[in-house]
Amino acid sequence: MQRNIIKVGDEGLRKVCKPIQKFDLRLWLLLRDMAETMYKAEGVGLAAPQVGILRRVVVIDVGDGLVELVNPEIIATEGEQAGPEGCLSIPGKQGYVVRPNKVTVRAQDRKGKFFEVTGEEFFARALCHEIDHLDGVLYIDKMDHEITQDDEEN
Numbered sequence: 432m433q434r435n436i437i438k439v440g441d442e443g444l445r446k447v448c449k450p451i452q453k454f455d456l457r458l459w460l461l462l463r464d465m466a467e468t469m470y471k472a473e474g475v476g477l478a479a480p481q482v483g484i485l486r487r488v489v490v491i492d493v494g495d496g497l498v499e500l501v502n503p504e505i506i507a508t509e510g511e512q513a514g515p516e517g518c519l520s521i522p523g524k525q526g527y528v529v530r531p532n533k534v535t536v537r538a539q540d541r542k543g544k545f546f547e548v549t550g551e552e553f554f555a556r557a558l559c560h561e562i563d564h565l566d567g568v569l570y571i572d573k574m575d576h577e578i579t580q581d582d583e584e585n
C-alpha cells in the first residue's frame with residue numbers, strides 16, 4: 432500500500448524516532464509499504480518518519496536492489512564527498528551537501544538479525560541522508576547552499 436509522504440514543515444520530520452522492538456507482521460507491512468511508496472515517488476531512499484511513523488526504519492535502493500534497515504546506526508565513516516542532494520519530503524529542491532565517502536552501518540533485518548552494510552559514494556550519501564531522518568535532521572540543516580537552476584546550467 433502506497434503511503435503519503437510528509438513534506439517539510441510537518442513537525443513529525445523533526446522528531447527523534449524510537450527503536451523497533453517487535454519484529455512482526457506490522458513491521459513487515461511497513462517495510463513493504465515504504466518500498467512501494469519510495470519506488471512510486473521515484474526516490475532512492477525513504478525513512479519511516481517521512482510516512483508519519485516515528486520508528487527507526489529505512490529503505491534504500493540506489494540501483495543495486497532494495498536494502499531494508501531496522502534500527503540502523505553509523506559505526507564508521509571514511510573520506511569526504513560533496514554534491515547535490517534532494518529529498519522526497521522537500522520536492523523540487525536540492526542542496527549542496529558534504530557527506531562521508533564511505534559509511535558502515537550496523538542494523539537489523541526484518542527478522543531482527545543484526546548485520547553490517549558498507550556503502551561508498553552515492554550509497555554512502557543515501558545511508559547518511561536516511562539515517563539523519565531518524566534523528567529529525569534534514570539535508571537542508573547540513574547543506575552549504577541551495578542549488579538553483581542557474582547552478583545547474585553552469
